[in-house]
Amino acid sequence: MDRLVRALDPAIRQVILVGRERRQQVRIANSLGEEAHDRRVAAIWMAQVVAADGTTIQTGYETAGGAAALGAFPADTLERIALAAARRALQMLGARPAPGGRMPVVLAAEAGGTMIHEAVGHGLEADLAQEGFSVYTGKLGERIASPLVSVVDDPTYPGARGSYAVDDEGVPAARTLLVDRGVLRAFLYDRLTAAKDRRASNGHGRRQSYHQRPIPRMSNTMILPGADDPARILADVGSGLLVKKMGGGQVNTVNGDFVFEVTEGYRIEGGEIAHPVRGATLVGNGPAVLLAIDRVGTDLGFALGTCGKDGQGVPVSDAQPTLRIPELTVGGRAGAGA
16 A cells, blocks of 8 residues: 555655554443443544655645444555545645635535534533633533534444443443534533532543543534535635645633644635645634534534543544634735635
């Protein structure tokens, strides 16, 4: 596979291919007299390709996986994601510098739910909210998003990477409605944080292994699909940025401010994709973005990964439909036009 990818173009300088499978047999017995069992398998294929042309370096990244063994995925899975990563790196190598400024931004479903996971999801974990480290502290029952936006965390989602039957405290997994048509309805609880709020745990006490203590964690977090045709959403943007792949970033959960890299982005002109751009970043505030969303597509795309918190990593997935944010700050090169 390494040779196949490198043969695409001499500009390809590095190829990293990883298959990771995690198996757990869980037995939980507690002082309440409860006993629970779970058998978990979570696998992920990852491809990262670096392309360079002179002083310009671009990276393409793609994943595939879910709640199954590595061998359960189609035989061409690694080839598919490796070639996708390579093509993304090569395409961005020839992309134009991204223009900076305030503009409409369309987040394609294939970008996955990185934005919802980082800018919103962590702030809805009950421990952070109770400690005052969340912008959503004390806002239960208040409007925190557009009426078009509903957010769930669902560890029962079939085949998803973050799914499980019981959490790591033996509480049965359940779909939790976090935001209902813009209104904050729940936080993600383990037993301890639920007791502090005089509530029942909703099955989100997770830990990396028996070596660590359970803490509130996301599983499969998603913005639910809406009623808009994704193609129509794009066509209705006169000029802006289309994001097809998100990169790394930083989020301040106390005030919701974020900065995210865009690893695959396109300039929108006249409601159509004009050309690829590179070097773009998204700069904004999670609650403000949620409130501003004015179009929600009928599609749903997933991103896969391992979420880190308090030194623990757990398998997760994030998902979103195509979304339009009418105005968002895009970091790019001043003066870079169409």
